[in-house]
Each structure stands twice: as C-alpha cells, then as structure tokens.
Amino acid sequence: MNDCIFCKIAKGEIPSATLYEDEEFRVILDQGPATKGHALILPKAHYQNLYELPDELAGRAMILAKKIITEMKDVLDCDGYNVVQNNGSAAGQTVFHFHMHLIPRKEGDKAGISWTPGTLTPEDKEEILSKFSLK
Numbered sequence: 380m381n382d383c384i385f386c387k388i389a390k391g392e393i394p395s396a397t398l399y400e401d402e403e404f405r406v407i408l409d410q411g412p413a414t415k416g417h418a419l420i421l422p423k424a425h426y427q428n429l430y431e432l433p434d435e436l437a438g439r440a441m442i443l444a445k446k447i448i449t450e451m452k453d454v455l456d457c458d459g460y461n462v463v464q465n466n467g468s469a470a471g472q473t474v475f476h477f478h479m480h481l482i483p484r485k486e487g488d489k490a491g492i493s494w495t496p497g498t499l500t501p502e503d504k505e506e507i508l509s510k511f512s513l514k
C-alpha cells in the first residue's frame with residue numbers, strides 16, 4: 380500500500396508522536412484528538428478494517444489496548460477510556476488502514492462520544508435474530 384499514510388507512520392517512514400512500538404504495532408498520538416491523550420493503535424501490516432484483520436492480530440491488538448489504557452490512565456489521570464474502532468465510511472472511518480482509537484475521558488468532558496438510544500422493537504428483534512446465525 381504505497382499511498383497509505385498509516386502504513387508510512389506505522390513503519391516509521393513518517394515521524395509520529397510514538398507512545399509505544401513493537402514488531403507488529405505502533406501506538407501514536409492522534410493529530411486531531413477528541414481529548415488530551417487520544418491515541419491510535421496501528422498494526423504495521425496493512426489491513427483495511429476489522430473484517431480483514433487476522434484473528435491472532437485482532438486478539439493482540441485488544442490485549443495491547445488493555446495495556447496502554449491501563450498505563451495511560453495513571454499518566455493522564457483520567458476517569459475512563461473509550462476504545463473506538465470504525466469500519467467503513469458509513470461508520471466514520473476516514474483512514475482505511477485498521478486502527479483502534481484509545482480516547483481518555485474525564486467526568487464532564489465534552490468529547491461527545493455518544494448516541495441517542497432508540498427502541499428495540501419486537502419486529503426488529505425477530506427479524507435480526509431469525510436472520511443471524513454464526514457459523
């Protein structure tokens with residue numbers, strides 16, 4: 380992926396504010412943070428999204444997320460963390476190289492990572508449960 384910005388950042392070809400690096404991942408500070416300390420986990424290998432990510436790598440990405448937010452919670456003295464991961468432009472993905480957002484939260488901050496709850500109707504419930512079966 381010659382023109383992927385996150386490939387270049389993850390491989391160190393473009394400088395970044397790197398919090399952590401190992402053979403598989405680089406963790407950087409987001410350049411447009413939702414809150415102070417907003418970080419991104421980037422695999423060094425290019426996968427567009429979670430659908431494409433190999434299972435083992437997906438597992439290790441989540442374990443790394445746990446380590447980083449556990450350490451950073453003390454560094455930033457924050458009250459909580461959102462772990463956000465967007466797949467597809469409809470879901471807000473703008474960079475098509477898999478990444479996980481780690482967003483520190485403080486009580487009363489205005490980060491606005493929320494939605495208006497709707498209603499689970501009986502029709503929706505029946506339709507979805509009847510169509511879905513995990514193989």
Ligand code: AMP
Nearest residue numbers: 384408409410411412465471472473474
């Ligand atoms: P998403 O909308 O889930 O694809 O998130 C993309 C994120 O990447 C946004 O939060 C951007 O602020 C961030 N971003 C884009 N380019 C860079 C960059 N060069 N360095 C750091 N963060 C970036």
Ligand code: ZN
Nearest residue numbers: 383386425476
């Ligand atoms: Zn890439």
